[in-house]
Amino acid sequence: MAGARAPWMLENFIDGKFLPCNSYLDSYDPSTGDVYCRVPNSGKEEIEAAVEAARAAFPGWSSRSPQERSQVLNRLADLLEESLEELAQAESKDQGKTITLARTMDIPRSVQNFRFFASSILHHTSECTQVDHQGCLHYTVRTPVGIGVPPGVVNIVFGTGPGAGEALVSHPEVPLISFTGSQPTAERITQLSAPHCKKLSLELGGKNPAIVFEDANLEECVPTTVRSSFANQGEICLCTSRIFVQRSIYTEFLKRFVEATRMWKVGIPSDPSANMGALISKAHLEKVRSYIKKARMEGAQILCGEGVDKLNLPPKNQGGYFMLPTVITDIKDESCCMKEEIFGPVTCVVPFDSEEEVIQRANSVKYGLAATVWSGNVGRVHRVAKKLQSGLVWTNCWLIRELNLPFGGMKSSGVGREGAKDSYEFFTEVKTITVKH
Numbered sequence: 001m002a003g004a005r006a007p008w009m010l011e012n013f014i015d016g017k018f019l020p021c022n023s024y025l026d027s028y029d030p031s032t033g034d035v036y037c038r039v040p041n042s043g044k045e046e047i048e049a050a051v052e053a054a055r056a057a058f059p060g061w062s063s064r065s066p067q068e069r070s071q072v073l074n075r076l077a078d079l080l081e082e083s084l085e086e087l088a089q090a091e092s093k094d095q096g097k098t099i100t101l102a103r104t105m106d107i108p109r110s111v112q113n114f115r116f117f118a119s120s121i122l123h124h125t126s127e128c129t130q131v132d133h134q135g136c137l138h139y140t141v142r143t144p145v146g147i148g149v150p151p152g153v154v155n156i157v158f159g160t161g162p163g164a165g166e167a168l169v170s171h172p173e174v175p176l177i178s179f180t181g182s183q184p185t186a187e188r189i190t191q192l193s194a195p196h197c198k199k200l201s202l203e204l205g206g207k208n209p210a211i212v213f214e215d216a217n218l219e220e221c222v223p224t225t226v227r228s229s230f231a232n233q234g235e236i237c238l239c240t241s242r243i244f245v246q247r248s249i250y251t252e253f254l255k256r257f258v259e260a261t262r263m264w265k266v267g268i269p270s271d272p273s274a275n276m277g278a279l280i281s282k283a284h285l286e287k288v289r290s291y292i293k294k295a296r297m298e299g300a301q302i303l304c305g306e307g308v309d310k311l312n313l314p315p316k317n318q319g320g321y322f323m324l325p326t327v328i329t330d331i332k333d334e335s336c337c338m339k340e341e342i343f344g345p346v347t348c349v350v351p352f353d354s355e356e357e358v359i360q361r362a363n364s365v366k367y368g369l370a371a372t373v374w375s376g377n378v379g380r381v382h383r384v385a386k387k388l389q390s391g392l393v394w395t396n397c398w399l400i401r402e403l404n405l406p407f408g409g410m411k412s413s414g415v416g417r418e419g420a421k422d423s424y425e426f427f428t429e430v431k432t433i434t435v436k437h
Contacts, residue, residue, distance in 0.1 A: 008037035012046055012158060015053035016151025021046065025160070030096025030278035031269050033319030042159035047167040050155035055173060057152030062144040066121045072149055073118035077111045084108070092269045096278030096321060097232050099269050116403045120420045135437040142428035145175050145199070161185060169193050176426070179203070180237075183412050201416035201426050203408060205341040206237050206369030209362040211352075211384065212253060214246040216374035220396065222253070226260045228372060228398040229347040230325040233279050238370045238392070238399060242338055243349040244358045250351040257327065257349065258303050264325050268317050278321045279344060285321040288344030291337050292326060300331040305345070339365055355384065363389045368410030372398055391417075 007026075011018040021040035029036040040046070061069075080087065088102040095102075128139040148154060157164050165185075169177050170192040176199035179189055186202045193200060210225050228240040245253045267274030279285045292306045302308050305326025313322060325345040331337055338348055352358040362371060371390040375381050385393040391409040394400065401407070406417035416426060 007035050010037055010039050010158060012040050012042060012050075013154070013156040014046070014050050015056075015155070019046075019049075021158075025158075027094070028281065029093060029320075030280055031093075031317055031320040031322075033282065033321065036093065040158040042157045042164040044167040046157050046159070047164055047171060050157050051168075051171055051173055053152035053155055057150070058144075061148060061150070061153045066124075069148065070118045070122055073114050073121075076149070077114035077118065080107060080111045080114065084111075092277070095235075096280055097235075097269060098267075098271070098274050098277045100272055100274070101232060101277075113403070116420070117423070120404075120424070124424055137435045137437070139433055139435075141431050141433060142424070143431065145427055145429055161188075165189075166192060169198075170196075172196055175199065177201070178426070186414075199426065201408075201418065202414045203237065203418070204369075204412060204414040205343070205367055206239075206409060206413050207242060207339065207341055207365045207367040208238060208240050208370045208372070208390075209242045209244060209388075210240045210372040211358050211362060211374065212243065212245045212249070213355075213373075213375040213377070213380065214248045215376040216249070217376065217396070218249070218253060218256060221374045222256045222260050224398050225372070225374075226257065226264055226325075230261070230264055230276055230345045231399075233276050234325075234345040234347075235280060235343055237343075239343075240372060240398070241342060241347050242362070243347055244352045244362060245349060246358075247351040247353055254303070254329065254349055261325050261327055262304050262309065266311060266322055266324055268314065268320075276325065276345060278317075279323065280321070282321055284344070285323060288323065288342055288346060291340075291342050291344075291346060292328070295328050295331060295335065295337045298331065298335055300335070300337070300348075301329045303327045303329055333361055333364060341367065355380065359384060359387045363387075366412040369413035370394070370409070 011020055021042055023041040024038040025041045026035045027037045027039050028034065084103070084107050087107050088099055091097070091102040091106050092099040126140045126142070128137070130137050159165065168174060169189050177189060177193060178201040179186060180203040183204050186204050190200065210228065212221055225240060225243060231239065264275045265273060266276045269277040279288065289306060292302060296302065305324040309324055311322060311324050313320065323345060328337060328346065328348045329350070331348050331350065337346070352361065368389040368391060370392040371388045373381055373384050373393060373395045381395045385395060389410050391413065392407065404420045406419045406422050408414050408417035416422070
């Protein structure tokens, strides 16, 4: 298009320097469908350079005191905070999410994470056991496995999974891998890393249930469940995609839920009144839409959203990857829409009768990341939470996080946990030392 701005050119960041690449990939603005930047298509050569830079930086960085490293992390948090608006704009542009979400959640959460771990590294203690009859003292020390800043400590390499990703995870001098993404990719990472016995932390998908009992407070439950279903276009691993409602309140809940969903505004990311922006890519939009087509073919009802309501967008955003939040009913538990992770603004609402029944149905998928329970009965809340096969269970709320506590999933939702203690243990190696008197 005449007069259009040339796409931004991103570069890899290796050994403290921004470096160009021989090959680039187009990256699209999800809100328009236009190319807005070009990203390095890195491969084995760039990964080798990054690993070498990290290896050279490791001795100096790992020998710094916790206080020194804490200061660096806090300084990073300060820099993020100073550039909050610029970073929020960039995140919104890249992901298609609303600028409001990036401004109020994504970047502030990043700042919070840096500050939290800057503090937590100052308070770890080691174990010590004195065995008098053997005349020995046993204690543990932890040594870092990964790295951080200055030059060579943090390296950013862009590329595809088969190109940069496989070279990284199969590299013999990369001792551990922390990955967030899909189960098929995690399976490939496991295969490639297995010959080197690498430590793995895998945060994968979810098919998260919300269970709404008849004594739930619908004034709080309905708006929170709309948010848990459609926040960030449903592109959060923790989003609700199966809603089980006790039969006695099913009709009332459904009426309120559909009404509230229709009020959930889809708009361009810069619109401050928009609740939802564009999906991440054209291919993903088509994938999400294909699930709705399958549901229709199975005889399910689409109560609102895709194919039912009209989506209004400005002319320049007609090519963007937008869709309306969609509610599906009259669907069987065996349907792919109830079994597979859709990762979009689609949720299924079905009735249930008994507590035992809904626990069995909620656990009947291969995933086990998160669940939400709505009830005014404290005994029931604890009982159900204990029986659900989920790494996280929220009751009468959603997405309230405490970084001191473990985060992660069961079954096909992942391996390992994140959090103060869990992250400390994952990113260090423990060594037991015995000293004889």
